[in-house]
Amino acid sequence: MREILNKLYNTHDLEMDELVYLIENADTTIINDIKDHAKALTLSIYGNKIYIRALLEFSNYCKRNCMYCGLRNDNEEVDRFRLTKNQIIESIGKAYDFGYRSFVMQSGEDEFYTKDLLSDIIITLKENFKGIAITLSIGERSFEEYKEFKIAGADRFLLRHETADQKQYEKLHPDMSFEERKRCLYDLKALDYQVGAGFLVGLPNSNPTIMAKNLIFLKNLEPHMVGIGPLIIHKDTPLKNYKDGSVEDTLFYISLTRLFLPKAMIPVTTAVNTLDKKGLEKGIDSGGNVLMLNLSPQELKEKYELYKNRETKSVYDLEKVAERLENIGYQAYIKRGDHIDWSKEEEGK
Ligand code: 5AD
Ligand code: SF4
Secondary structure, three states, X not given: OHHHHHXXXXXXXXXXXXXXXXXXXXXXXXXXXXHHHHHHHHHHHHOOEEEEEEEEEEEOXXXXXXXXXXXXXXXXXXXOOEOOHHHHHHXXXXXXXXXXOEEEEEEOOOOOOOHHHHHHHHHHHHHHOOOOEEEEEOOOOOHHHHHHHHHHOOOEEEOOOEOOXXXXXXXXXXXXXXXXXHHHHHHHHHOOOEEEEEEEEOOOOOOHHHHHHHHHHHHHHOOOEEEEEEOOOOOOOOOOOOOOOOHHHHHHHHHHHHHHOOOOEOEOOHHHHHHOOOHHHHHHHOOOOEEEEEOOOHHHHHHOOOOOOOOOOEXXXXXXXXXXXXXXXXXXXXXXXXXXXXOOOOOOO
């Protein structure tokens, strides 16, 4: 075991069999050692800044039917909404005036936002609000669409791979394929986006081999961001009788991901904060360095119900968040905050 850990700490890579052995045999002492190394590594690269992203959930319409997700198309209990171009510009503008420069625009897979409409929104945002970074999180699209959005000014794209096991992926995502998911992620990389992938912890039939596959998939893809969250059961989905994923396991995979991809931007996800009141502190202690705060009005936030009791903090509660960060020796950073390998040009503006 010691040999495997040293290899992980020194080379930031492991073979499949070593990783499976580690996941199967990591006791509390080992887990804590891994966490300490992950936290120190994060500090050595990004210092004590926690990068804050302002998240706008602009549509909860979705054509997909992911088995775990409350927004799935078949769920008729959802009160669906879409924001207009003006509403999007208004809410981002308000947060811009507050000081935020990094925005995530998230929605279900909603074809209402065509290539032209979404490009137009992105162009207008970039014109009106100088120095912002726009991250899209809108699901699978064609290469051509991704290209248009990039030309329009989108900087980053989040598309979790959810699980790197093809069989598990296809069971949980009816009418979707893992091949197509990979196509999207590699297209986004080829188009020079800062790309975010990531996976769910505690999916049905997961095992150490599948979790090791997730890490090796990430190592090969080399995304700039990795979102990792526990599964949280939603009562109006086919997984309603299943159980939540574990926060402890999620923190362990945040640490392993940090050690595999030292420079990645890794959020302490909303799902972690939902299941654990001290999720923020624990996530940072495990190697997380990003936090997303919500900029939607309360009534719309409630309609964006991926899972129950989603604990979303508002961008306008920054003071409270900053205080929690200060208490553990960290600072909230609300500017663009690019991946360290990315052009530094935008930063100083
Ligand atoms: N529990 C946890 N995470 C979920 N997501 C969707 N539904 C759930 C759930 N029930 C995650 C998916 C998706 C992201 C936007 O939300 O990983 O990529
Ligand atoms: Fe749609 Fe995303 Fe939910 Fe899947 S996880 S049903 S793509 S909103």
